Amino acid sequence: MVKLIHTLADHGDDVNCCAFSSSLLATCSLDKTIRLYSLIDFTELPYSPLKFHTYAVHCCCFSPSGHILASCSTDGTTVLWSTQNGQTLAVMQQPGGSPVRVCRFSPDSTCLASGAADGTVVLWNTQSYKSYRCSSVKDGSLMACAFSPNGNLFVTGSSCGDLTVWDDKMRCLHSEKAHDLGITCCDFSSQPVSDGEQGLQCFRLASCGQDCQVKIWVVSFSHVLGFELKYKSILSGHCAPVLACAFSHDGQMLVSGSVDKSVIIYNTNTQNILHTLTQHTRYVTTCAFAPNTLLLATGSMDKTVNIWQFNQETHCQGYMEDQLKQFTEDWSEEDVSMWLCAQGLKDLVGIFKTNNIDGKELLSLTKESLADDLKIESLGLRSKVLRKIEELRTKVKSLSSGIPDEFICPITRELMKDPVIASDGYSYEKEAMENWISKKKRTSPMTNLVLPSVVLTPNRTLKMAINRWLETHQK
Numbered sequence: 001m002v003k004l005i006h007t008l009a010d011h012g013d014d015v016n017c018c019a020f021s022s023s024l025l026a027t028c029s030l031d032k033t034i035r036l037y038s039l040i041d042f043t044e045l046p047y048s049p050l051k052f053h054t055y056a057v058h059c060c061c062f063s064p065s066g067h068i069l070a071s072c073s074t075d076g077t078t079v080l081w082s083t084q085n086g087q088t089l090a091v092m093q094q095p096g097g098s099p100v101r102v103c104r105f106s107p108d109s110t111c112l113a114s115g116a117a118d119g120t121v122v123l124w125n126t127q128s129y130k131s132y133r134c135s136s137v138k139d140g141s142l143m144a145c146a147f148s149p150n151g152n153l154f155v156t157g158s159s160c161g162d163l164t165v166w167d168d169k170m171r172c173l174h175s176e177k178a179h180d181l182g183i184t185c186c187d188f189s190s191q192p193v194s195d196g197e198q199g200l201q202c203f204r205l206a207s208c209g210q211d212c213q214v215k216i217w218v219v220s221f222s223h224v225l226g227f228e229l230k231y232k233s234i235l236s237g238h239c240a241p242v243l244a245c246a247f248s249h250d251g252q253m254l255v256s257g258s259v260d261k262s263v264i265i266y267n268t269n270t271q272n273i274l275h276t277l278t279q280h281t282r283y284v285t286t287c288a289f290a291p292n293t294l295l296l297a298t299g300s301m302d303k304t305v306n307i308w309q310f311n312q313e314t315h316c317q318g319y320m321e322d323q324l325k326q327f328t329e330d331w332s333e334e335d336v337s338m339w340l341c342a343q344g345l346k347d348l349v350g351i352f353k354t355n356n357i358d359g360k361e362l363l364s365l366t367k368e369s370l371a372d373d374l375k376i377e378s379l380g381l382r383s384k385v386l387r388k389i390e391e392l393r394t395k396v397k398s399l400s401s402g403i404p405d406e407f408i409c410p411i412t413r414e415l416m417k418d419p420v421i422a423s424d425g426y427s428y429e430k431e432a433m434e435n436w437i438s439k440k441k442r443t444s445p446m447t448n449l450v451l452p453s454v455v456l457t458p459n460r461t462l463k464m465a466i467n468r469w470l471e472t473h474q475k
Contacts, residue, residue, distance in 0.1 A: 015299030021066030028057035047086030072100035090129035115142025157183030179209025191251030208242035257284030331359025
């Protein structure tokens with residue numbers, strides 16, 4: 001499930017775009033402003049809104065590091081801002097002064113692409129703030145842009161419906177009609193896919209348009225075989241023009257927003273619809289997933305931005321699969337803050353930041369260090385933190401071993417053979433839970449609360465799932 005957890009209603013006109021960094025949310029609007037919010041509690045930053053543009057702001061995006069925010073406007077400029085203090089770093093004028101519709105950073109942050117209403121696309125050097133490549137499409141305004149995750153290519157979409165692929169030297173590799181009535185948005189999945197060819201770098205590309213369709217493509221590139229764009233499928237569900245699309249950070253989901261006022265979330269592997277969200281009262285113009293947690297932002301012509309959170313199980317699973325694969329020890333202090341919020345421990349963020357707790361420090365915390373070093377006085381709160389850290393260690397172990405976390409007993413941290421459901425709602429290995437009850441005075445291993453009952457119910461569904469997994473993974 002996914003639930004609405006916050007609505008931002010600070011803009012005075014249509015919301016055109018929203019974008020996440022690891023710690024911030026940016027929104028921009030026809031009201032000429034860009035607004036910045038903290039992901040911890042969605043409060044607006046002290047230096048927000050950002051004001052410079054003299055006409056509508058069409059697009060905003062963060063650099064991969066999150067230190068720079070770019071915005072572009074009908075006034076013909078693309079502006080770079082410091083996310084540390086909101087100061088203007090550079091103002092870059094589009095050739096000819098044409099309204100700029102879209103801007104995107106390259107994966108290595110060395111350049112920024114800007115696309116304009118006159119069809120021009122410019123690559124800007126983000127160090128010198130000067131243009132070093134410029135070209136244009138044959139017809140129409142540029143409405144969409146996306147870089148491939150490896151940075152070798154970028155794609156633009158035009159109001160005439162053409163999808164154009166460029167290399168990093170801005171040579172046009174390919175162009176084809178993708179959407180009859182015009183392209184509105186496109187996005188690359190950050191995760192590579194297999195497309196049956198050896199030695200090829202393949203990535204999914206999504207595009208959407210005025211023809212009410214969301215299309216999936218596979219882009220492949222190799223120095224030997226060159227470039228290829230393959231059309232794969234159409235995702236159905238919308239009954240009006242689709243204005244926005246975006247992949248989740250792990251590539252498992254795709255979200256789209258439409259003139260029909262709905263937001264649809266798809267499973268990218270099965271292409272099934274997972275959720276349809278209908279809370280906006282006017283056209284949905286933008287949607288974006290957060291990089292570190294499964295938060296989703298959707299913006300609309302109703303002047304609001306809705307923040308959505310997936311249920312705790314899905315949220316934690318998505319967060320862990322993405323972050324734990326990069327090893328928890330490598331987490332930054334900001335990653336730890338995001339993890340605390342995901343565990344319902346938002347009140348501890350300040351204490352952890354003051355003590356510079358990063359991933360390595362997090363995993364080494366003990367009940368003594370929580371009390372003596374971090375000065376957490378509440379015994380119950382210290383116990384909750386320790387339980388969450390223990391769960392985190394378990395998830396690290398299960399992911400590294402390849403065993404799904406839900407198959408691991410919380411007590412033994414081993415694959416369950418005879419799972420049972422306790423009265424706290426969690427599943428455990430039967431023998432381990434029976435021993436726990438006999439020695440721990442009927443407390444829950446997961447919540448530390450008294451168990452309402454000591455009855456253990458066989459979890460036959462989970463046992464069947466474990467057996468199926470064993471059949472396919474341990475031959």
